[in-house]
Amino acid sequence: MSALAIAAGVALALVVLWDSFETILLPRRASGPVRITRFVLEGVWRVWGAAARPIQRRVARENFLSFYAILALLLLFVVWAAALIVAFGLIHWGIGRRAGLEAGHASFWTMVYLSGSTFFTLGLGDVVPLGRLARALTVLEAGMGFGFLAIVLAYLPVLYQAFSRRESRITLLDEWAGSPPSVAVLLRRNAEGDDPRGIVALLRDWEVTAADLLESHLSYPILAFFRSQHDNQSWIASLTTMLDACALIAVGVDGVPAFQARLTFAIARHAAVDLSQALGLRPEPPAPDRLPGEDLAKLRVWLAEAGVKLADDAGAEHRLAELRAMYEPYVNVLARRLLMPLPSWLPPERARFNWQTTAWARTARHDAH
DSSP: OHHHHHHHHHHHHHHHHHHHIIIIIOSSOOOOSOOHHHHHHHHHHHHHHHHHTTOOSHHHHHHHHHTHHHHHHHHHHHHHHHHHHHHHHHHHHHHHHHHTOGGGGSOHHHHHHHHHHHHTTOOOOSSOOOSHHHHHHHHHHHHHHHHHHHHHHHHHHHHHHHHHHHHHHHHHHHHHHTBTTOHHHHHHHHHTSSOGGGHHHHHHHHHHHHHHHHHHHHHOGGGGGOOOSSTTOOHHHHHHHHHHHHHHHHHHBTTOOSHHHHHHHHHHHHHHHHHHHHTTOOOOOOSSOSSOHHHHHHHHHHHHTTTOOBOOSTTHHHHHHHHHHHHHHHHHHHHHHHTOOOOOSSOOTTOBOGGGOBTTBOOSOTTOO
């Protein structure tokens, strides 16, 4: 029994330590057959997402969903700490029983209590280890507990720094594409300038943004669940809008060079594909189609009124469909999983710029779903 307890304790401690190492310290996407992190975060999301779906008002739904990420992280930290305490409790219990020490006459839960007070470096002294091995184990656990708590506390600022970088780019997109964003508003806004090439700088900026999004969200997948500051914005909608714009420009927009659009499209599509795979999602085209033929015709007319001419040769629609098929199935499953709606190609009926509104001048905010 004592050998079995020691073996179980060592195995549990190794699983927790490796899982926390992969989640917090390893600067790459981690995958494996035993992941406490995946079990906890996915389990909580199933419950949280199911509870959010019946909420009809968008603002209330987004506010509810915004609590998920941080609460799930806190629960994960609690699970890690509790598992390590139980693991060292098992080892203490096994060592005490096997060595026939006085500590061995204590119950298993007393050993868990000793482990907990040691892990959190309380040093109460009402239960003490006896024997060299037990004392060495206590010192090891105290050092591990101190280091574990320090790493966990340092983990949150890293997440919030990555979140802040992402949100600053999403907020800047509001002045270009509106909220929620759409490629129609983006291209028409660009046409208001004297130089139709002005959008190239935005595309170059989003080439860097998509690369940062890819690296940060692969290393820390929980970032994908962090909601944006405004209820009508999301990183999925912003990334999809930029992919839509790149696809249209790559096919042909009069006066706008296509080279930068192709570069930005490549890295943005890379981000969409890898992030969907990291979450274990199988690509599925959106249903209904985001841009049926009649909507494409409306988009051409709406943009032409602002002086933006889209390519309308015989193969333009086919080339656009090919590009859309390269990314829409991936952003679609991401949007469904994260409960973040995809943007429309045409200007939304209640589109607005967040910078134009205040709490005292709401513009169709609470009724939009």
